Amino acid sequence: QxxxxxxxxxxxxxxxxxxxxxxxxxxxxxxxxxxxxxxxxxxxxxxxxxxxxxxxxxxxxxxxxxxxxxxxxxxxxxxxxxxxxxxxxxxxxxxxxxxxxxxxxxxxxxxxxxxxxxxxxxxxxxxxxxxxxxxxxxxxxxxxxxxxxxxxxxxxxxxxxxxxxxxxxxxPDTYSAGSDLGRITKGAALALKARVLLYNGRWADAATAAKTLIDRKTFTLFPHYRNLFLLANERNSEVIFNVEYQSPRFLHNLDYDSYLLNRPAPTRNLADVYLMTDGKPKEESPLYDPAKPFENRDPRLLQTIYPVDYKFNGRVTAANNVPTTGFGLKKYTNLTDNEAQPAPATNTGQINIIFIRYAEVLLTYAEAQNEAVGPDASVYDAINTLRKRASVNMPNLTTGLSQADMRTQIRRERRVELAFEGLYYSDIKRWKTAEIENNKPVLNYLNVVVGQRSFNKDRDYxxxxxxxxxxxxxxxxxxxxxx
Amino acid sequence: TPGSGQGVLNRKISVQSTGQDIRTILTLIEEQANVKFLYSSNLIGADRKVSYTVQRERLETVLNTILKPLQISYEVSGRQIILNRLSTSLILASLPLSLVKPTEPIDRTVTGLVTDQANGEALPGVSVVVKNSTRGTTTDGEGRYRLALPENEAALLVFSFVGYQSQEVEIGNRSVIDMALTVSDKTLNEVVVVGYGVQKKVNLTGAISIVDIKKQENAPVTNASQLLQGVEGVYVNQPGGQPGRDVATIRIRGVGTLNNNNPLVLVNGIEFPLENINPADVESISVLKDAASASIYGSRAANGVVLITTKGGKKDKFTVDYNYYTGNQYVNYLPDFVKDPIQFMQLRNQAQRNEGKPTVDYSDALIEEYKQGLLKDSNIYPNNDWLNIMFNPGNIQNHDIRFSAGSDKLTYALSLNYLTQTGVLRGTDSKRYALNYNTVATVNERLKIGAFINASYRDINEPVAGVANLMEMTFKAQAFYPTYLPDGRYANTFIRTPGHNVFRNPLALADEGKNNSTLQQILLNIFAEYKLPLNITYKLNGALNKADNLTNQFVPEVYTYQVKTGEAQLIPYDGQGNRGTRQTNSGALNTTLFNTLTWEGTIQKKHNLKLLAGYSLESFTNRNFFARNEGYLGNTLQELNAGSSNPAVGGTSSESRLQSFFGRLNYNFNERYLAEVNFRYDGSSRFAQGHQWGFFPSISLGWRINEENFMKNVAWVDELKLRASSGQLGNQNIDLFRYVNLVALGRDYPFGSTISSGAAVTAYNDPTITWETTTISNIGIDASLLQNKVTFTAEFFKKRTTNILSTVPIAGQIGALAGPIQNIGTVDNTGLEISAGFRHKINSFTINVSGGFTYVKNKVVDLKGSVIYSGRNIIKEGSPINSYFLINSIGIFQNQEEIKNSPFQNLNTKPGYLKYQDVNGDNVISESDRVIQGSNIPTLTYQFNVNLSYKRLSFSTFFQGVGKVFTYTENIGAMPFWFGTSVTKEWVTDAWTPQNTTAQLPIVTTFEGSQTENYRNSNFWLKNAAYLRMKNIQLSYDLPEKWVGKIGGKKAKLFINGQNLLTFTPLKGFDPEKNLNGTNFYEFPTVKTFTTGINVTF
The missing domain is CATH 1.25.40.890 (Serine Threonine Protein Phosphatase 5, Tetratricopeptide repeat)
Known part of the structure; x- marks a missing residue:
């Protein structure tokens, strides 16, 4: 036996x-x-x-x-x-x-x-x-x-x-041992708690949770918006919770898909949301030139996406390089605008994927506080802090906004700041704006309709x-x- | 007259007979002296009674004592002893007067010449007897005979000779009667290999198919699995003809389990992979189909057992056989794609417009530019036929040489094989070197020792990203994708096709990098057989079976260069990572040790008994490890040490064991009533203690009706037998360690720069699992009629598998664990097998036709009320295992009105789209509307052979067919523009348009654009893959011996052979003989093969 x-x-x-x-x-x-x-x-x-x-x-x-x-x-x-x-x-x-x-x-x-x-x-x-x-x-x-x-x-x-x-x-607030980097911290739990409360409309609690984290000052904004997503700046001061990737065993394919397959392809719909450098929407700003629609924009636009005719990875982007919409996504590629590097090979990406970063906490605080008590100074502070990030340096919010105006500003700021970070779909569902936003055509860089969104409000929430x-x-x- | 073989004749035997018939005594002697008597019962009068007792006397003395008075002569040939009547003259001279009938007046003589029908050579020693008399003679050294006959006797002459078919001829008033005899392959003494022994074919009681090796003689059988084609009850599916990877799937009597359905294959008694046997070494194949035949193999026999013996030496002169064939292979089926680049672009644009996409991928300007460019610059604007570029005729060459010889003490055979093939798909080839050595030494009268050594080395080259990937990328390459730049670099198109954004130039996939597998397999199988007192034989058999597979891959770094800009793009070798080397060594070591005791005897002259008892212990060890390295400077140095970064290693091993006791009792009464009882008691390490042991008994009965007295005068019945059997088999072939909840390692996570070991439970297991038990009941009838001209076998069987083991998917909310393997229920395979044959000879013309069909109905009878869903398939009581579970498509929407008035389909449904049936009546098409339909288990399989020969010329052909079987078709080749790629021409001619409203196909759309409409899982994509195929056709010619003799040979044959030349099927565009579980068409295509060759015997 x-x-x-x-x-x-x-x-x-x-x-x-x-x-x-x-x-x-x-x-x-x-x-x-x-x-x-x-x-x-x-x-x-x-x-x-x-x-x-x-x-x-x-x-x-x-x-x-x-x-x-x-x-x-x-x-x-x-x-x-x-x-x-x-x-x-x-x-x-x-x-x-x-x-x-x-x-x-x-x-x-x-x-x-x-x-x-x-x-x-x-x-x-x-x-x-x-x-x-x-x-x-x-x-x-x-x-x-x-x-x-x-x-x-x-x-x-x-x-x-x-x-x-x-x-x-x-x-703990932080981990000192190198072999513990990437573990969950107190801040991550607080930030996630704030997110959950926000998603469920518990404004005051959400604001409190976010404020608790802000006040602990464990995290600060990384000075450069584009670079905070580069490999060299992994686990920077802004990162609250990320998934750790590491070559050669733990890899993703995001950079290859993005650079070679143009997936995801950012849209004109998103590009149009970015403010002009004067802090006004493009419809209202004298700086907007329809012939050069991506000039004089919130720097986060070109730090997030690259349109046709703009330089990325050392080459001037041709329509053929970004065939889906005429835009490519920079986030989660390790490529820069001017330096030409070999195109990413399949399944070689090792940039940590950030699920929660400090900017979101500021936005959560602003939104929750605005809903709970209205646009007080701390709401302005939170948004202006984001706008004053060194590489962004956008004008402060105009003062004297109504709660509804502030809501609009926060939502725009949130969409722009956190574009392609997996939060916008949840946002338009909880804002109940999906039935409007997601029933529109999708435009390419030349404003040509290249796709359609369809959302059934009785079903698709x-x-x-x-x-x-x-x-x-x-x-x-x-x-x-x-x- | 005693001939050679004095060693045999010196063996000592004992006989005790008080009036038993000669047949019985001879059987007794056969067992004791290990000899085989060959004789015709009629000729020697085998039921004559003899009383004779002797203790430990020399065989020669015994034979002389018994046979001489009966006028029977004998001749020793190896261990065979051929019995014959003494010639008439001798009879007359030496018979005691009392035994001879009064002689009648002799008035006339008949003379003649007896020859071998096959080669016309004279046959000496043929017995020529007047039917129903003792009058007869034998032919002389020149094959001539002279026989005196009484006047006016309307008599028949019977010509008989060992190994030949007897012939009767009316004498009439002829005085010269010449006769040509045909070699018989159906002698009464034909033996069949059964589990742990042999059995006389006539005494079989189980359902065993014996493979006619001759049928595929000289066919380019590159893999021994192909030898099983055309065997009753065996379904052989050979998808693809990739060199070295062309092993066929074998299903014996349907699909009985949800787990591994492969039969147990034993070579000379030892489990061994079929594909590692050189087909030319195969001496015999028995397929054990019912429980009675297979239950001696217990827990591994539920899918049937294939027993193979390899060719050994004969006590004969030294013989050299050389066989050679060579030929070419051609792709059988390739999809019929739209190849014109302009038409392709326009059609794809049309498809996108049809599905409501706001933009198309190929602008009008681009199409116009290409039209113009096609005429001017074929480098930038090529028009390539990639199927032509990538598929080319393959070459095949095979050499077999065999040396064999034997003496009384030692027989041996050594065979060598070399097979080299290039595949029809660029970048594939294979070589095989094989050696087979069989030897048996008779140490003394009691001890026999033998060894079988089988070694093979196979060397297979494939594309580094795999055959499927290369096939896919070839099918994806449109005419506008270029091959090379003028300077020889790999080219890339300037046209961007979303969905196929990155061109993997198929030439680079096939020609660059390395994916080489070397597979070595060695089987050392030794046995000793010792005769104990009381006529008991002890056999000890031990075997080491070692496999060693080394896969050596090198992923190159290769770029394509855009034809206009020269921009470089790295070619991804999908799934292979960065440039680097990966070597995997996987090996298996299986050991077998079994012991058997056998006893054979006759009690009271008519009760023949055989007993077998045995014990075996087998262990199966697998291990593997791999190493990988990256950071290579170029593509030339490919060793592990030539790399510099990201080294990685891995490996593991596992073991399982099987311990068994088994036994068999054979009983027959006068070779008329037959009975057999088998059992096996198996313990397997694959289950928890307390659930390891299983008992598998069987019983079978046979009745040879032709041996009954009332049948003796029915001259047209040669053999008529009824058989019935019932028994149980097991199946333990599931993953290891599925009885205990395990914590899997390797679920690691990198914290900072440190990788932390991670562990997780990944599957739910059930500790109470145990065997699957298959109970097979079988009723069979065998008939052989009209001097064996007509043969017929019918079998009816019911195969019930209980406690069937299946992975039971569990709700995702339970930790998303893989479901446990559990004993879930019962499946029935009920079937009928019928085969028949006819052979006839008219002068020099011989015809031999045989055929058969197998009908198997598969049904799940009990699942304890549950239903198991897995993707497109379902397991449910009342339906075949893994039936398709799909939405019904019921036509094509003709207009918007019809869509509006129909149950809601999908938001994007348009005129021309498929219309689905709302089965549950909720006015919405959903997954709840799926219905069970069709199965990928063929219900009806059939085959037939035709062999014709005229003098030295022979023609044979073999057809195989499948009555009804379903396969799901998807992706490239089936669904148009699947990820930016090809479309078959039928979508041009037979797709719905507002004008063509009766089309078979829906409106043309791209896969991506209507995945949840036209391309959702529905029976529209379920296709019947029934077929009838001419598997083989051959013409051969035996060269005259005179010519062959001049080069020192004995025999020589030339032949030409064709395989898979004709196919009839409703499946469009693809080969129906595909992997039926597969849904796409990226598998290596099947091939047509033409070969020619020669056999020479020296």
Whole structure:
């Protein structure tokens, strides 16, 4: 009989793992590892909006943008799986960590805080797209979890905030060891908490959370808007939470897709939103020259995108180089305007993907505070701080704005500052402007219609629950308008 | 007269017979002396009774004592002893008077010459007997006979000779009767390889197909798996003819499991990959199809068992056989693409307009420029036919040489093989070197030791990004993509096609870089057989089976240069990363050790018994490691040490074991009533303790009706047998360690510059899993009629697999874990196999026709109420396994009105788009409207052979067909403009337009632009891949011996052969013999092969 007992040589069994501190830390790294699956939570969703155009909709991004998606569209089915994979790993870790012996309480508590942050992050990715989802906080269990129905969005949000509130006190402001760089900090948990509260219209709480973080002064704006996304400036003073990429094992393809495939292709719709250097919209500013529409603009325009005839990577961009819209995206390529480097090869990108940075916290504060108490001085401060970033240096907001005017300014600022950072799609849904913004044509650099956005207000504020999930678990109710 | 083979005759045997018939005694002697008697029952009067007892006497003495009084002569040839009647004259001279009938008056004589039909040579020693009399003679050294006959007797003359078919002829009033005899391949004593032994074919009770190796003799069989083509109950699908990678998929009696459906293949008793056997070394193949035949292999036999023996030496003169063939291969099917660059651009623009896209990709100015340019500058404005550039005739050459010889003490055979092939697709080739050595030493009367050594070395070259990638990029290359610049650099077009933004010049994919696999396999198989007292034989067999595969890849850095600007663009070798070397060494070591005890005997003269008991222990070890390096200065130095950055390593190993006890009891009553019982008790390390052991019994019965007395006078029935069997088989072939929840490593994360080991549970496992059990019941009938002119076999079987193991997808909310493998339910394969053959000879003309079909119905009968969904497929009670589960397309929308009045399809649905059926009546087309339809398991397969020969000329052909099978078609070649690329011509001629409203195809749109409308998963893309194919056709000519003799040879044959020359199928544009699970068409194409060659025996 002994002849037939053969144990695996490169895997642990669940009964023998989860013993030592090393096991626990490896389990936690496994939770972080699940973040690699969430690449499409980043700027992919900007291509569902008028910010960008996805010519090749392998995963259904363009289908969602055109309103022709289905409950089996990859981007939708993928998000469900990516999020629950992360949730499951965090749940396993949190269920097992108590049994680990010989681990200092401080370290143990910190790792619990990290796992709870990650669980909150993954759940936010679900509720933002699907609304309420099954809320599971125990380790994966086929017997008890297979047929759980959806909880309400409020229940899930409550859990997210609970996790973050429990994480904040046990997480450090910074990590000193080089081998800990990139771990979740107190600031990340506070920033995520502010985002969750903002998304749920809890203005005062959101403002408080953001203000708490601002006041801690852990993070500052990086002086150069374009360069804050370059490889050389990874983990700079503005970065609150990023996913770590590192050659040769942990790579993405963003720069190749962007530079060689023109995906994402920024749009004229986005370019037109950038203010003129005098702080006025192009429609109102005397500086606007329709023949040179991208001159005298908020410097963030040309620090974010490059149009035809503008230099990028040492060459003057030809229409053929950016065939989809006539614009290319600079963010998340490691290329500069004037220096010619070899075009990125496939799957060689290693720039960390920033999920939360300090600029967002300022914008969250401004928006929440404006909604909660109106445009007080701290709101102006927050926005003006962004505009005074060295490489941006735009004029201050004109004073005396009404709450509604300030709202318009904040939303424009937010769209511009955070363009192609995966937040705009969530923004237009929570602002309930998607039904307007996302029912317009998409324009290329010459103002020619190259695509159409379509948004059904009775259906598209939520994605359908993937039918791959509803068929396995029929107790999952489908969202309105979906079958 | 005792001939040679004194060693055999010196063996000591014991006989105890009180009135048993000679047949029984001879069988007894065969077992004791390890000899084989060859005789015709009628001729020697095998049911004559003999009483004779002797202890440990020399065989020669025993034979002389028994046979002489019966007027039977014998001749030893190797371990065969040929029995014959003594000639009439001798009979008359030596018979005791009492045994001879009173002699009748002799009035006339008949004389004649007996020859071999095949070569016309005289046959000495042929027995010529007057039917139903003792009167007879044998032919002399020149093949002549003279026989005295009584006057006026309306008699028949019977000519018989060992190894030849007996012939009867009416004498009439002729005085000269010449006769040509045909070699018989259906003698009563033909034996068949079965599990752990051999069995006389006539005594088989299970369903076993014996592969007629001769049928494919001289066909360019590059892979031994192809030898199984045309065997009843076996479905052989050979997708693609890539050199070195042309192993066929083999399914025996349908698809019984959701896991690995490959049969167990054993070579000389040891599990061995079929593709590593040199087809020329194969001596015999038995396919064990039912539980009765296969259950001795227990837990691995559920998909059937293929038993192969390799050619050994014969006790014969030293013989050298040399076979050679050479030929060319051509692509069978390629999609019929629109090739004209202008037409392509216009059509793609049209497609984009049709789908409502506001812009098109090719401007009118560009199209005009290209039109003009085509006439002027073929460097910038080429018009290339990329299919012609990339697909070229492939060459194939094969040499086989075999040396064999043998004496009483030692037999051996050594064969060598060299096969070299270039593929029809640029950048593919392969070589194979193989050696097979079989030897058996008879140490003494009790001990026999032998060894089988099989070694092969294969060397395969492929494109570094893979064949599928090269096929895809070739299909994606439009006519306007250039080949080379005038200076020889790889060229790139100036035209940008979104969806195919980066041109991977197929020439560079095929010609640059390296992807070389060397596969070595060595099987050392040794055995010893020892005769214990009480007639028990002990056999010990041990084998080492080692595989070693080294893959050596080099990803080059190659650029294309734009034809107008000269701008360089790196060619991505998809999935291969940066320039660098990657070497992977994977290996397997399987060891087998088994012991058997066999006993054979006869009780009370009519009860024949055979017993087998055995024990085996097998272990399977796999290991692999890889190394990678980057940072190379150029493309020339490719060793690992020539790189300088990003080195990486990896590797692992795993092991599994199988421990088994097995046994068999054969019983027959007078070779008339047959029974067999088998069992195997298997323990597998793939399951948790307590679930490891499985017991697999079987029983089978046979009734040889022709042996009944009431059938003795039915002259037209040679053999008629009824068989029935039932038994159980297992399947343990699932991933290792699926019974325990594991924490997988490698889920690492880089913090700062430090990589932190990460671990995670990735799959849910079920510790209670155990075997799949397949119960097969089989009823069969075998008939052989009209002097074996007509043969017929029918089998009805029911194959029920219970506890079927399947990965059960679980709800994503459970940590998005891969589902557990569980014993989920029961699947039935019910089927019918019928085969028939006819052979006849008229003078020098021989015809031999055979054919058969297999019908298998696959049905899931129990899933404990659950339904398993996986992508486009579904597993549900009442339907075949993995049936397609798709939306119904019910035509094409003709106008906006029709769309408005139909259930909501999709926002972008337009006239000309596919119309889907609202099955659930909710007025919306959704995934809930899917219905079960079609299966990729063929229900009906059939094949037939025709062999004709006239004198020295032979013609043969073999057809294979599949009645009905479905395949899903998508991507390039099926769906127009898939990611910026090709479209087949039918979309020009047969797509819907406002004018062409009855078209078969919807309005032409691009894949990207209507993915969720026309290209969503629907049965529109489900195609019937039924076919009938002429797999092989051959013409051969035996050279006259006189000519061959001049070069010192004995025999020589010239032949020409064609493969896959004709195909009939409803599937358009693509080869139906494809991987049916595959949905795209990037696989290596199947090939037509023409070869010519020669066989010479020295």
């Amino acid at each position: 002994n002849d037939l007992v053969v144990n695996p040589k490169d895997q642990y069994s669940e009964t023998t793992f989860w013993v030592t501190q090393a096991d626990a830390l490896a389990g936690l790294s496994g939770c972080y590892n699940a973040l690699f699956d969430c690449q499409s939570w980043f700027y992919e969703t900007d291509m569902i909006t008028a910010n960008g155009l996805a010519y090749n909709a392998t995963n259904g991004t363009d289908a969602i943008a055109r309103g022709v998606h289905t409950p089996i569209t990859d981007l939708i089915t993928g998000r469900w799986i990516q999020a629950y994979r992360g949730v499951g790993r965090a749940n396993t870790f949190l269920a097992k960590i108590g049994k680990i012996n010989g681990m200092a309480d401080e370290l143990k508590n910190r790792t619990i805080g990290e796992a709870k942050f990650l669980r909150a992050f993954f759940y936010l990715g679900l509720v933002d797209c699907f609304g309420g989802v099954p809320l599971i906080v125990d380790e994966p269990n086929l017997a008890t979890q297979a047929t759980l129905p959806r909880n309400t969005k409020e229940e899930v949000v409550t859990q997210i905030l609970k996790d973050l509130d429990e994480a904040i006190p046990v997480l 939520l994605w359908p629950i993937p039918s791959t999930q509803t068929q396995i678990n029929p107790s999952l109710a489908q969202n309105p308008g979906w079958f």
